[in-house]
Amino acid sequence: MKELALNALDAAAQRGISYADVRAVELREREITTKNGRAGHVSSSESMGIGIRVIASGRWGFAATDDLTREGIEAAAALAVEIAGASAETGERDVRLAPEDKHEAVWVSPYRVDPFSIPVDRSLAALLAVDAELRHNPGVKLAEASMQFARTRQVFASTAGSLVDQTRVTSGAGYSALSFKDGEIQRRSYPNSFGGQYQLKGYELVDELRLLENAPRIAEEAVALHSADQCPEGEFDLILDSSQLGLQIHESIGHPIELDRVLGSEANYAGMSFLTLDQLDRLRYGSEIVNVTCDATIEHGPGLGTFAFDDEGVPAQRNDIIRGGRFVGYMTSRETASAVGRKRSNGCMRADGWGRIPLIRMTNVSLEPGAQSLEEVFGAGHAIYMETNRSWSIDDKRYNFQFGCEIAWEMRDGKRIRMLKNPSYSGITTEFWNRCEAIAGREHWTLWGVPNCGKGQPEQVMGTGHGASPARFRGIRVGSAYAG
Amino acid sequence: MPGELSAAGKAGASGRCPAQYEDIFQQVVDEARALGVAEVEAIVAGGEHALTRFANNEIHQNVAERTVQLSVRPVIGGRTARASTNRLDRESIRQAVREAVAITLLIAPDPDLPSLAPPATYEPVERWFEATAQVAPRERALAVAEAIGVVQGHGQTAAGIYSTDASFFGVLNTRGVSAWYRETMARFSITAMAPGSSGWAKACACYHGDLDPAQLAATAAEKARAGREPRELPPGRYDVILEPAAALDLTGQMFGDYSATAIRDGRSFLNDRLGRKVFGENIEIYDDAYHPLQSGPPFDGEGAPRQQLRLVTAGVVREIAYSREAAAKAGVAATGHGFPLPNELGEAPANIVMTGGDSSVEEMIASTERGILVTRLWYIREVDPYDKIFTGMTRDGTFLVENGRVVAGLRNFRFNQSLIEMLENVEMMGQPVRASGEESPEMVVPAMKVRGFNFTEVTRF
Numbered sequence: 002m003k004e005l006a007l008n009a010l011d012a013a014a015q016r017g018i019s020y021a022d023v024r025a026v027e028l029r030e031r032e033i034t035t036k037n038g039r040a041g042h043v044s045s046s047e048s049m050g051i052g053i054r055v056i057a058s059g060r061w062g063f064a065a066t067d068d069l070t071r072e073g074i075e076a077a078a079a080l081a082v083e084i085a086g087a088s089a090e091t092g093e094r095d096v097r098l099a100p101e102d103k104h105e106a107v108w109v110s111p112y113r114v115d116p117f118s119i120p121v122d123r124s125l126a127a128l129l130a131v132d133a134e135l136r137h138n139p140g141v142k143l144a145e146a147s148m149q150f151a152r153t154r155q156v157f158a159s160t161a162g163s164l165v166d167q168t169r170v171t172s173g174a175g176y177s178a179l180s181f182k183d184g185e186i187q188r189r190s191y192p193n194s195f196g197g198q199y200q201l202k203g204y205e206l207v208d209e210l211r212l213l214e215n216a217p218r219i220a221e222e223a224v225a226l227h228s229a230d231q232c233p234e235g236e237f238d239l240i241l242d243s244s245q246l247g248l249q250i251h252e253s254i255g256h257p258i259e260l261d262r263v264l265g266s267e268a269n270y271a272g273m274s275f276l277t278l279d280q281l282d283r284l285r286y287g288s289e290i291v292n293v294t295c296d297a298t299i300e301h302g303p304g305l306g307t308f309a310f311d312d313e314g315v316p317a318q319r320n321d322i323i324r325g326g327r328f329v330g331y332m333t334s335r336e337t338a339s340a341v342g343r344k345r346s347n348g349c350m351r352a353d354g355w356g357r358i359p360l361i362r363m364t365n366v367s368l369e370p371g372a373q374s375l376e377e378v379f380g381a382g383h384a385i386y387m388e389t390n391r392s393w394s395i396d397d398k399r400y401n402f403q404f405g406c407e408i409a410w411e412m413r414d415g416k417r418i419r420m421l422k423n424p425s426y427s428g429i430t431t432e433f434w435n436r437c438e439a440i441a442g443r444e445h446w447t448l449w450g451v452p453n454c455g456k457g458q459p460e461q462v463m464g465t466g467h468g469a470s471p472a473r474f475r476g477i478r479v480g481s482a483y484a485g
Numbered sequence: 486m487p488g489e490l491s492a493a494g495k496a497g498a499s500g501r502c503p504a505q506y507e508d509i510f511q512q513v514v515d516e517a518r519a520l521g522v523a524e525v526e527a528i529v530a531g532g533e534h535a536l537t538r539f540a541n542n543e544i545h546q547n548v549a550e551r552t553v554q555l556s557v558r559p560v561i562g563g564r565t566a567r568a569s570t571n572r573l574d575r576e577s578i579r580q581a582v583r584e585a586v587a588i589t590l591l592i593a594p595d596p597d598l599p600s601l602a603p604p605a606t607y608e609p610v611e612r613w614f615e616a617t618a619q620v621a622p623r624e625r626a627l628a629v630a631e632a633i634g635v636v637q638g639h640g641q642t643a644a645g646i647y648s649t650d651a652s653f654f655g656v657l658n659t660r661g662v663s664a665w666y667r668e669t670m671a672r673f674s675i676t677a678m679a680p681g682s683s684g685w686a687k688a689c690a691c692y693h694g695d696l697d698p699a700q701l702a703a704t705a706a707e708k709a710r711a712g713r714e715p716r717e718l719p720p721g722r723y724d725v726i727l728e729p730a731a732a733l734d735l736t737g738q739m740f741g742d743y744s745a746t747a748i749r750d751g752r753s754f755l756n757d758r759l760g761r762k763v764f765g766e767n768i769e770i771y772d773d774a775y776h777p778l779q780s781g782p783p784f785d786g787e788g789a790p791r792q793q794l795r796l797v798t799a800g801v802v803r804e805i806a807y808s809r810e811a812a813a814k815a816g817v818a819a820t821g822h823g824f825p826l827p828n829e830l831g832e833a834p835a836n837i838v839m840t841g842g843d844s845s846v847e848e849m850i851a852s853t854e855r856g857i858l859v860t861r862l863w864y865i866r867e868v869d870p871y872d873k874i875f876t877g878m879t880r881d882g883t884f885l886v887e888n889g890r891v892v893a894g895l896r897n898f899r900f901n902q903s904l905i906e907m908l909e910n911v912e913m914m915g916q917p918v919r920a921s922g923e924e925s926p927e928m929v930v931p932a933m934k935v936r937g938f939n940f941t942e943v944t945r946f
Binding site for chain 1: 556
C-alpha cells in the first residue's frame, strides 16, 4: 500500500504539478441480513484503488483507478494533470491551500473483536434469534435484521512529505418489525431506524446493543401503533429521544456549517446554507444551553466521524461550533479556511473511498450533554415525546425542516398518557434551537452513527457521528405532515 | 484510460459478454469446480466516469474514475451468497470464489431459492455512442465555459455539472447465461443564481451531442430573472404545474412498491390495491426497457430478459414486477425485474414510461386562473407508506400563475402530498420526455397540471 501510494505520487509529481496527494485505499466489507426467519443478503466485498489529486495550472484535477499496474497508475496521473489543465478554461483564481505540517503516522482505530473473525453463521444465528422473537408476535408481518462491518485501510501521501497509514474498523447492527393492518403500515426499529446503530468499533458493538432483549417491546409497539391515536396537529412542547435529536443535529447544524456549501460549491445539488459568512460570531443559533462541537478525536468517542487524520493529511481536531447558543465556527478544508480568517484547516475533508475526492464532511457533530436530569427533561406539564426517525426533509439552505418519527407519547407531568401514531414536527432551524430549554446529562448521552450521508457530484456517501441526550423544546409545531 | 475497458467497448451494445470477461468467468468456474461447486454466477460491471463541476462561475472540481468489479455467487444446495472484488488477477479471483463458497456454506438452505437463470435471448438495444465515451476533459470544460458565459451575461452566477459516463454490466452463469450490456450517458445540470432568486435546468442523453448546455443555461438564467424579488404566499392547496423534472422526482418515489415481494412483505401501498382503480382515468404507466428514450440493460440482475409491464391502465393498477423467486411462489412468469441475488427487496420496475397528453406547459399556464408553476422538487421523503404521502420542498424556480400568466417568483414551499390523491387530480399532461432530476431515477414522464396540491409551510427564500 505504502509503495503503491508513493509510486502514484511520483507519477504525478513528474508532470509539472505544484501539489499532489494520493490516497491508496483498501476496503473490506461484510453485510449479513435476515428476513422473516431466513438469511437475506449475505455478502462480502473488497475494493482497492488509488485516487490522485493534483494542482496543476493553478487548478484541481483528480483521477482514480483500480488498474494498479504501472501503466494504470501512469495513465491516472496523466489524466489528473490533463483534467487540471482543462479546469483552467474557466475562472482566474488559482487554488491556494492553508499551510499544514508534514505528518508521518500509523494509526489503527481501537476495537476489541475483529468483526471479520466472527463466522457468518454466528452472526446469522444472532439475527435469526431476534427475528424469531419479533415474529413471536402474530401482528408482525415483516421482521428484518442486519449487521454491517467494514475495515478501511488508507495510505495518504503528499508532495508536502506527509505519509499517513490509517485503518478504521466500523460495525453496525439493528432490526425492525413491520405490521400491516386495516390499510395502515406501521414499523418500529431498534436501536435506530435505517439499519440501527453504527460506530467505530468491532463486533463488541453487537453485544453492547442488547438486540434480543428489546425485540419483544419493539414488536409489541409496532402492532400497538395501529390502535394508537393519531398525533394531534398544533403547537406543543416537544421532547426528542437522543437518536432523533442526532439526526436533527445532522440536518440543521451539521450541513449548514460546511464551509464549502456556504461558499457555493454545492449550489447545484445539495444546496447552500443560511449561515452566510457575516453570521459567524454573531448569530444566536440556539438557547444559552446549546453547545455543539465538531470533534473527530478519539477522545470524543467511537463515532463514524472519528479518525486520526482527515483525507488532506490534517490531524483530527475538536472545534466549537455553537458555544452558549452563539454560532462560532464552520467546518473547513485547506482551500477554504482562509475564507473565515483561519490560518489552518480544522480537518474535515473526507472522501468516499479511493474513487472520489475529499469534500468537507461532518466528523462527529455533537450536542454537549446538559445539566438537567432525565426527570427535568420530561418535566412537569404537557408535552409530546417522539422516538426513532421515520422521515426527514430540509430545504436547500437548511432553514425549514420536517421530521417524522416512528412513535410518540403524550406526556403529562413526566408520565406517558397515551401512545400516538404518525408523529411529525417541523420548524425553522434557529427558531427551533432557540426553544431548547432542557438537555439531559452525560449518563443519557449516546454517540449515534449516520451511515448514509450523501453529498457531492458524483455523489459520495459518508458515515458521520452525532452525540446527543434527550432534550426538550418549547412550543414546536407538531403534526404538520398530515395537515391539509 | 486503460485498454481493458476500451476493448470491452468494441463489443455490441448488448448481447454476449466480450471474450475477456468470458475468460474471467471461466476462471471463476474452474475455481468453483475445484471446490466441488457446479453452479456459479458472476456479474462484471464497471466503466469510466468523468464529471466536471462548476460553481461561482468557474470549474472547482473535475474528476474521473475508472473501475471494474467482479462478483461471484455460487448456488449450493439451496444456499447462496455473494463475494465481490475489483482485483482481477488470478489469485484475487481465486480468493473471491473461495470467500463466496465459504460464506455460502454457512447459510441454512432456503427451499424457495431459485436455481440459476436459464439462458435467454435479449432484444438488442443500442445506447452506446463512441464519441460520448471519448469526450475529453477539455471538451467538457469548453461546454461549461460557454454555459457559464450565458449565465454571466445575465449578471448571474452559475453552478452545475457536465458528466460523461461509459459503463457496462454483464451476467454470466454455468447454465449458459451470457448477458452483456453497455451504454454511454451524458448529463448537464445548471443552476443560475441572482440576488434573491435562482433557476435550474437539467438534461441527460446517451449521446452527449443531444445535450445543449448553452440552451439549458439560458433556461436557468431566465428562471432566475423571472423569479427575482419573490413573493410569499400562505401555505394551502393550490393548482400546480409540475415541469417534467418535478413530476419525475415525485411520481418516481412509488415504483419500488410495484413489486410482488414488496406486496408479500406488506410494505407496499399496493398491498390490497392490485387490480383496483387507484388513480385518475387519464393515468397510464408502463415499464419498457426498449422505449427509445429509456436507458439500462434489457435483462435483470440474474440475466432474465425484461418484459414490458402495463403497470397502470386507465388508473387501475394492472401489473407488477416479479423476480424469478417471486414468480415461482406466485405461479406466474418472471418479468425480468429482479435485483441481483441474494437480496431482500426482490424486484422493481426499472424503465418507467408515463403516457402523457398533448398540452404544453405554456398551455397549462394559460389555462390556470391562479396556481403555482414548479421547476424542481427537493429532499423528498416518504411520510406515510400506505397513503403514499411524501414531503419535500420546491426549489430553483417557483412561480405564481394568475389569469393565465406567470406574474411573479415565489418563496419556496414545503409540501405534504399523497401521490394517490395527486394522480387522481391530474387535469392536463404534456408529451412525455426523458426527464432528469436528483430524487428519482431518470424516467420518461410528462409535465402535468394537478388540482389542489397540498403545500403546508413556506421557507425563508
